[in-house]
Amino acid sequence: LQKKTVTLADVAREAGIDVSTASRALAGAYGVRAHIREKVQAIAKQLQYHPNLVARGLATGRSETFGILVSDIRNPFFAEVVRGAEDAANASGYGILLCNSDLDPQKQMRYFRSLLNKRVDGILMNSVAALSRDQQKDLAGSAVPIVLLHRPSGYRCFSTVVCDNFHGGCLAGEHLVKLGHRKMAHLTSRARHGNLTERARGFLKAIKPAEPVLIRGSHSVQGGYDMAKDLLGRKTGITAIFAANDAIAFGAMRAILEAGLRIPDNISLMGFDDVEFASIVHPPLTTISQPKYEMGHAAIEILSKLVQHRDAPPEHRMFEVSMVERLSCSPGRDRSLKCLA
Amino acid sequence: LQKKTVTLADVAREAGIDVSTASRALAGAYGVRAHIREKVQAIAKQLQYHPNLVARGLATGRSETFGILVSDIRNPFFAEVVRGAEDAANASGYGILLCNSDLDPQKQMRYFRSLLNKRVDGILMNSVAALSRDQQKDLAGSAVPIVLLHRPSGYRCFSTVVCDNFHGGCLAGEHLVKLGHRKMAHLTSRARHGNLTERARGFLKAIKPAEPVLIRGSHSVQGGYDMAKDLLGRKTGITAIFAANDAIAFGAMRAILEAGLRIPDNISLMGFDDVEFASIVHPPLTTISQPKYEMGHAAIEILSKLVQHRDAPPEHRMFEVSMVERLSCSPGRDRSLKCLA
DNA sequence: CTGAAAGCGCTAACAG
DNA sequence: CTGTTAGCGCTTTCAG
Numbered sequence: 001l002q003k004k005t006v007t008l009a010d011v012a013r014e015a016g017i018d019v020s021t022a023s024r025a026l027a028g029a030y031g032v033r034a035h036i037r038e039k040v041q042a043i044a045k046q047l048q049y050h051p052n053l054v055a056r057g058l059a060t061g062r063s064e065t066f067g068i069l070v071s072d073i074r075n076p077f078f079a080e081v082v083r084g085a086e087d088a089a090n091a092s093g094y095g096i097l098l099c100n101s102d103l104d105p106q107k108q109m110r111y112f113r114s115l116l117n118k119r120v121d122g123i124l125m126n127s128v129a130a131l132s133r134d135q136q137k138d139l140a141g142s143a144v145p146i147v148l149l150h151r152p153s154g155y156r157c158f159s160t161v162v163c164d165n166f167h168g169g170c171l172a173g174e175h176l177v178k179l180g181h182r183k184m185a186h187l188t189s190r191a192r193h194g195n196l197t198e199r200a201r202g203f204l205k206a207i208k209p210a211e212p213v214l215i216r217g218s219h220s221v222q223g224g225y226d227m228a229k230d231l232l233g234r235k236t237g238i239t240a241i242f243a244a245n246d247a248i249a250f251g252a253m254r255a256i257l258e259a260g261l262r263i264p265d266n267i268s269l270m271g272f273d274d275v276e277f278a279s280i281v282h283p284p285l286t287t288i289s290q291p292k293y294e295m296g297h298a299a300i301e302i303l304s305k306l307v308q309h310r311d312a313p314p315e316h317r318m319f320e321v322s323m324v325e326r327l328s329c330s331p332g333r334d335r336s337l338k339c340l341a
Numbered sequence: 342l343q344k345k346t347v348t349l350a351d352v353a354r355e356a357g358i359d360v361s362t363a364s365r366a367l368a369g370a371y372g373v374r375a376h377i378r379e380k381v382q383a384i385a386k387q388l389q390y391h392p393n394l395v396a397r398g399l400a401t402g403r404s405e406t407f408g409i410l411v412s413d414i415r416n417p418f419f420a421e422v423v424r425g426a427e428d429a430a431n432a433s434g435y436g437i438l439l440c441n442s443d444l445d446p447q448k449q450m451r452y453f454r455s456l457l458n459k460r461v462d463g464i465l466m467n468s469v470a471a472l473s474r475d476q477q478k479d480l481a482g483s484a485v486p487i488v489l490l491h492r493p494s495g496y497r498c499f500s501t502v503v504c505d506n507f508h509g510g511c512l513a514g515e516h517l518v519k520l521g522h523r524k525m526a527h528l529t530s531r532a533r534h535g536n537l538t539e540r541a542r543g544f545l546k547a548i549k550p551a552e553p554v555l556i557r558g559s560h561s562v563q564g565g566y567d568m569a570k571d572l573l574g575r576k577t578g579i580t581a582i583f584a585a586n587d588a589i590a591f592g593a594m595r596a597i598l599e600a601g602l603r604i605p606d607n608i609s610l611m612g613f614d615d616v617e618f619a620s621i622v623h624p625p626l627t628t629i630s631q632p633k634y635e636m637g638h639a640a641i642e643i644l645s646k647l648v649q650h651r652d653a654p655p656e657h658r659m660f661e662v663s664m665v666e667r668l669s670c671s672p673g674r675d676r677s678l679k680c681l682a
Numbered sequence: 683c684t685g686a687a688a689g690c691g692c693t694a695a696c697a698g
Numbered sequence: 699c700t701g702t703t704a705g706c707g708c709t710t711t712c713a714g
């Protein structure tokens with residue numbers, strides 16, 4: 001923490017040896033006599049030597065840094081993933097360069113480019129779905145390992161970390177059906193979005209032969225609010241709602257309460273993700289839980305591995321989901337009459 | 342995005358000039374004939390040249406990167422601040438290295454050190470309160486500009502970005518008093534924490550001569566839950582609670598509801614921060630709003646300025662707060678009898 | 683205005 | 699085992 005930074009040359013001079021020897025001595029032994037290594041290490045500590053990682057990066061071609069490109073860190077889902085990623089990175093001596101893309105293709109590509117220019121050793125992106133075919137090809141053509149948080153439709157050269165979205169959708173559907181619900185709605189994204197599509201597929205399959213009222217909008221709190229308001233205005237007589245993620249569910253919750261209805265008495269509500277606030281809202285939200293922190297962690301582990309073995313094939317990890325039952329759902333069949341919607 | 346990276350030397354060779362000239366040409370003119378500059382720029386684009394920022398960093402001593410050291414990005418408050426910071430950084434061509442310290446002094450110092458080793462151009466830290474005198478001196482002694490999100494008690498060499506916590510506390514107190522509350526509680530942190538202390542001071546002053554029941558714990562959702570549970574168990578007869586931040590308020594909210602009480606009918610509740618979920622919980626939380634995004638933005642602006650003028654004095658910016666009134670508070674005086682607490 | 687040369691601090695082949 | 703020699707790719711004096 002000194003003003004005048006001490007370099008490896010200083011250490012070497014003080015020890016009366018060459019910088020290359022000093023480098024090796026500090027690098028972790030191998031090919032340097034024990035007593036001289038210890039001496040160098042002692043001097044390094046005494047002089048408070050700290051390697052200039054920029055210089056090392058230039059010499060080695062590795063920056064000991066990963067890039068993370070999410071749509072918005074304010075989304076609690078990503079915050080959790082990023083935290084898991086950061087912890088994993090830190091444990092392996094890596095740093096994290098954070099970028100927020102808002103899923104804007106332009107921004108995404110610009111950030112990607114700048115991460116490349118900074119010579120990151122790998123990149124974790126939440127989605128390439130908004131990118132054109134050519135843009136995706138550009139990413140694929142770059143030399144850096146990339147792991148995605150969804151299954152891309154096209155290129156197979158990306159690694160992926162996902163949860164079992166399909167199964168999650170099934171769990172939600174099965175739960176609501178078991179509770180006796182027959183007329184249900186599903187609130188999901190308008191945009192093409194691999195994960196949410198899978199959730200919808202699982203849900204549809206599970207509630208068959210029933211068919212949900214399908215509403216599409218923005219997969220955000222505001223979007224959930226808008227969709228639910230629209231839904232309630234239509235008087236469809238549904239008794240339960242499955243929101244494609246918790247944010248949508250929170251928005252829907254507000255719309256439902258504002259409409260003078262009660263959860264779960266009049267309408268049952270389920271979410272997906274299990275963000276922290278799912279347990280804090282009132283009523284606490286029944287939702288499908290995915291291991292966000294672990295997924296971020298796993299993504300970085302994959303990148304670390306890929307850095308070691310440059311030629312290793314992309315890796316794919318799928319995490320199990322589970323339903324966490326709280327208080328936002330109740331039996332549906334016999335109550336359907338009471339439904340004011 | 343090509344496999345074989347093209348260097349400045351490639352561009353120079355193609356243009357038939359020296360790398361130094363090419364460097365200047367791309368750097369932004371100055372001292373190079375217009376037509377040759379354009380030629381170089383054209384070739385650079387055609388060859389898809391992208392500067393290696395690690396190399397540039399080594400040469401210039403600047404990394405075009407800021408470090409951000411927050412306790413936990415999963416805290417929505419910090420997510421918002423970081424997003425503002427990232428946007429500001431990006432706008433000036435900077436990147437953001439994100440670290441989560443959990444306010445653990447060891448971790449904090451380790452991260453700080455590693456940011457220094459990566460040669461970041463400045464650091465945004467949320468707090469140094471957990472650090473010892475000596476550790477703070479270490480930070481102060483480093484050459485990088487540092488901006489803090491609170492007023493440190495000791496060293497004056499840090500820049501700061503804060504909101505008017507004292508005034509925010511006053512606003513909360515005045516509001517509750519105006520509503521007729523006389524017996525109130527304040528839920529705050531156990532740890533020394535500049536910002537929260539200020540809020541408490543403002544609150545105390547505003548409700549004078551009334552004296553609040555003061556409860557201390559962890560400034561988190563769980564902490565709020567525990568504190569409120571403790572409080573309600575004591576049967577103090579309070580009719581309103583001012584939580585030192587929204588997280589505490591959310592926890593308190595759950596404890597209150599679990600105790601079979603209603604907000605605001607039995608107990609009024611106020612928070613501080615105005616995170617997104619303050620408007621989503623039920624009832625929506627009345628709280629003191631501080632401009633989180635703008636504060637992160639401002640912090641980076643200060644760092645950018647400090648990078649330019651290395652010798653400029655530390656800068657201090659205080660942001661105004663405002664009360665946003667939602668539905669978690671109601672008149673207190675005549676209801677005090679109804680209070681079951 | 684432009685080229686030559688030096689160097690940022692470190693690593694990595696290659697001799698000795 | 700250790701020192702010598704080359705760079706990594708870029709910026710930046712300093713001459714010409």
